[in-house]
Amino acid sequence: MSDTFETWRDRLERLRSHKAFELTVITIIVVSALLIGAKTYEEEVSRFQAVMLWLDVAVTVFFLVEILIRMAAERRLRDFFRKGWNIFDFLIVTASLIPMDDSEMVLLARLLRIFRVLRLVSMIPELRMLIAALFKSIPRMGYVVLLMFIIFYIYGALGSFLFASVDEKLWGNISLAMLTLFQVATFESWATAVLYPTMEHYPYAWIYFLTFIFLNAFIFLNMMIGIVLDVMQKESLAIELESGEGEAAELHGLRDDVRELRDQLSRMEALLERQRG
């Protein structure tokens, strides 16, 4: 019994790591993505509604079978949940299994199915590496984001106190003001729709906007340069150490050779002295 089980697990493991299996999964993910996209074309969908529904169920079942295979191929179930990407896949697959027949829940079910496209990221190793690299760079950016948030908050409060009477929609409270400031930071209609109407009531409003833009640009540029230099410094130090090690070993060997020479000479000197004596 246990042997049969073992054989099955080995077979599943071979299946899981087979190139064709991976390609099939990727193809099904792409099909599922196209299905989601097709559903956004309302008119066309109504005609093929039956086909769509059938395909939807087929994709859901395939994903379920696939994840069960990958779970069964693992020596212990615990090993499966040890990898972050497996948990990610498991959540996406199970989320789309929850039965939501209620007409109100249909939208949520649809939204959950969209996230199946993300399984493409967990299936392609290069994308997985890219995402890992992105996550690594988050802490480096954390404090800069905090600093920028503080600047947005202060300017938001200032703007809300000063300009609330000019345009309630743009400066009505601190949340609206911060959204307006984000619009200004992206340079979208910042002059024609935000600055000039404000300057009609407060002619010196340009000081507020220009200091905000300069402060933002200044911090952003410095952060960019800082990150580039930071990463570079670490890497060039690593290279330096590596190439330095080879040379250091060579130099060390040379010094040992010279020390041996000295010992030999000392022996010879002793010989000579004895001869003389």
Next chain:
Amino acid sequence: MSDTFETWRDRLERLRSHKAFELTVITIIVVSALLIGAKTYEEEVSRFQAVMLWLDVAVTVFFLVEILIRMAAERRLRDFFRKGWNIFDFLIVTASLIPMDDSEMVLLARLLRIFRVLRLVSMIPELRMLIAALFKSIPRMGYVVLLMFIIFYIYGALGSFLFASVDEKLWGNISLAMLTLFQVATFESWATAVLYPTMEHYPYAWIYFLTFIFLNAFIFLNMMIGIVLDVMQKESLAIELESGEGEAAELHGLRDDVRELRDQLSRMEALLERQRG
């Protein structure tokens, strides 16, 4: 008496450098920031006005006590004012103490309280380091900013002389013209709202705008590249020197060894010559 005083100072010093104290201060700053933000929601505020006022006073008193503790914990008061960040905290706290009951002064009092959020920067060491790094990069950017200002001034004067008749609001005088040029530099409606209306009167106006944009982009890009390379060069030189020093020491030691060998050989040669003689 003096001993009691000493003991008190030590206690305050321990309190000041306690992690829980720092966390409390940061929490109060965040509360004070939320309070400022909440005040921008006019309707809600009127309901809780009494609570708001009470909280405001509480925060002000807390900040006063906190800065007094930090001053008392110092051996001499002079030491407290030696650190730039302490002066910064002191100014922010005292500014919010000035009594401004006058209805006209209320706005100013509010604005001053907003700057309390900046105390977050002085409390978190990582943000303090970030700000210090930003200040260091100012002189490097100074001359580039001056050069850009000269270009803005010349184009502003040109634009004001040439296009004042086209749109008094955009090109009326050199200040307005420079503001318009800043709008053009951020690419905000530069073509639809500035270039095309001008080209209806002056068909060759595009030369003015395109040269301005290219000049700006060219200087800006070169400045960015220049700064990155400048900082990098310094750092890679520093790394080079450091890693070079270790090797240089190794080489120096090796040379000393070889010189010792020579001395030993010279002694042996003398012995041999004497033997022969």
Next chain:
Amino acid sequence: MSDTFETWRDRLERLRSHKAFELTVITIIVVSALLIGAKTYEEEVSRFQAVMLWLDVAVTVFFLVEILIRMAAERRLRDFFRKGWNIFDFLIVTASLIPMDDSEMVLLARLLRIFRVLRLVSMIPELRMLIAALFKSIPRMGYVVLLMFIIFYIYGALGSFLFASVDEKLWGNISLAMLTLFQVATFESWATAVLYPTMEHYPYAWIYFLTFIFLNAFIFLNMMIGIVLDVMQKESLAIELESGEGEAAELHGLRDDVRELRDQLSRMEALLERQRG
């Protein structure tokens, strides 16, 4: 007969590699480009239509003759088609030879002639190198583009499901939604024309837009930094290896010298021992 042929080919080869020939070709390409540009000025063209037509035929004939010369100058015709740029030139020249007298085909014929300007790229070696460098950087960018497409697709599907009722033109189906998202990614009227109208129906729409913008900016910045560092690392490693090799050779030579010294000393020691014995 064969000799005459050989002489002819040599003459054509000398002609092809002559500086004046290259300059003539470049001049004719520029003339052909100006001709295409001139045709866009409808009124003027009608006056000089006969001249235009004559010039057009002349340019076509010249390009045909030029490519025939370059083909004849080659030892074997196969060699001509071995270079990518030759195939590129051949396709452009032959495409404009297809007779398209049909009034409907005139537009296509015109469009094909525009691509003759691209022959400037294949004629100037510096531009050819630039294009080659651009092609080399495509694979490095491939996976990032795929990742960004996945993000656009997911946000497009989400936006189409959520906001289709708000503005059919912007969010009607996934294609329109992705185009709208591209507009948002370029910050063009993203707040005034897309975000604010959507927020009137869905007040929390800003979460959708802000996460999209931050995600995009974050991936884009990381990609840029990644590429710069990647290329740099490779180059600095290459430099390191090169400069390291010289030193390593020097160190190696030194070690050989020291070993020779040891051999010499061993011989001397043997001599001394024999003297003593």
Next chain:
Amino acid sequence: MSDTFETWRDRLERLRSHKAFELTVITIIVVSALLIGAKTYEEEVSRFQAVMLWLDVAVTVFFLVEILIRMAAERRLRDFFRKGWNIFDFLIVTASLIPMDDSEMVLLARLLRIFRVLRLVSMIPELRMLIAALFKSIPRMGYVVLLMFIIFYIYGALGSFLFASVDEKLWGNISLAMLTLFQVATFESWATAVLYPTMEHYPYAWIYFLTFIFLNAFIFLNMMIGIVLDVMQKESLAIELESGEGEAAELHGLRDDVRELRDQLSRMEALLERQRG
């Protein structure tokens, strides 16, 4: 007579290189710049017209005297014109001397006077260096600009042929089309004012615009990265060579020491052999 002349030249030379003289010149340039700016405020100017005119003449005379002093301080007049910045100053000063009383010429005279502000660049050494660095980077960017111009030209011709019927103002001829494309490249109203109106007639116009934007962004980014890497590579090679030289000298010295050792040993070996013989 000649001696008096010599003394005068020496005095002028000392004057020219005096710090106070330079500061005076810079002050007068700033005053002249403020004068130009003030003239753009029409109403104010009419009141102080007499003062303005007097100041204008004073500044012109000062600049004339200053350049004459600098010319006289030179050993030979030819030496003065050898420096590019001197020619630059000379042209700016003489251009504002041309009498233009004609009411039509007044505008030109005004424009010429604006360029006096540029003398600030020639007076401040740091700005002079910055400009020199900018000029050096021009050739590196030349071919990329040419490549981008070719792309603009081809897309301009295509756009003019395809979309001229949609909007005569935007796509009427190749010049207008290239200007529209520049607007698209800066992302200014590219979707709302250019893409969407065109898509109403040509639903596939998005292919034209998206390929254009991607091509531009791709070339621009690669150029930026290319320039950064190019400059960096040169500098890191220079640093490498410099630091490498010190070490190479040390290694060379060490090898000489070891060779001396060998010579000494050979002499000793000869001694020993003779003893034995």
